[in-house]
Amino acid sequence: MNMIRLAACGLALAALTACGASRLDGVPVAWTGFRDARPMVLPSDPAQCPDLAGVYRAAGEYRAGDKDPQPLADLYQFLAHSLDLHGPQGDGVPEWRPAPQATVTFAPDPRGWRVQARDGRGGRFSGQLPALDGAQDGLAPRDEIRPPMPAEIRRYAGCTQGRLWVSVRYDWRQHESMGVLRHVALFRRDAGGLLVSVQRESDSIGMLLPWYSNDGGSFQYWFAPAAGADAQ
DSSP states (O other): HHHHHHHHHHHHHHHOOOEEEETTTTEEEEEOOTTTTTTTOOOOOGGGGGOEEEEESSBBBBEEEOOOTTSSHHHHHHHHHHHHHOOOOOOTTTOOOOTTOOOOEEEETEEEEEEOOOOOSSSSEEEEOOOOTTOOOOTTTOOSSSSBBOOOEEEEEEEEEEEEEEEEEEEEEEEEEEEEEEEEEEEETTTTEEEEEEEEEEEEEEEESEEEEEEEEEEEEEOBBSSSSGOO
C-alpha cells in the first residue's frame, strides 16, 4: 500500500511540473506547471495595443471553443470575478443583475482602459483594465480575497499582435488541499464589437492524501456594440 501511495504521489508531482503550449486567438501561449512560481506572461509591446474604446452589450455571443455559457455569459462578471477587476461600488448601489440592456464601456486612460458597467436597473461598476507592458498590476488585491479560501492573486497585462492580454493567477489553500487557478484573456475589436478569447487552467492537489486534479478549457465570445447606451 505504501508503494502505491508513493507511486501516486510521484505521478501527481510529475503532473504538477508538466508544461504545454497552445494558441489563443492566434497568439502562442506557453503554460508552465502550476508549481512554477514564475508569472504567466506573454510578449508585450505598447505599440501593438488595440483600441478597445466603445460601449458593448454585457451579454456575449458564442464564437468558438468550449460552449459553456457560464464563463463569458456576462462580460462584467467575467471582468470582476475571473480577472478580479475591482473598483469602488459606492454605498447603496444595487447588486449587479444581468439583463439584456446591460452594457460595459471601455474608455482610454493613462494606464489602459477605464471600465464602466451598468445593468440598466441601477447596478453599476467602475474599474480599470490596465495595459502594463507585461508588468504586474500593483493594484491587484492580495490575501484573504475569497474567504474561506485564502488566496494570493497576481495579475499581469500587456499588448501583443493588436490584442490586450491579461493573465491572472490565484494561489489558494483550504484545509488539506491547495491549488492554482489561472486565466489568460485576449481582447480586441472585431466587426464593431469586442472579441474576448480566454483559456483557463485549474490544478488542485491533496496535501495529506495523494490526489491531483486538472480542469481547463478555452472559449471565445463576441460582445456586440450597444445601441442607445448613453440613455442609461
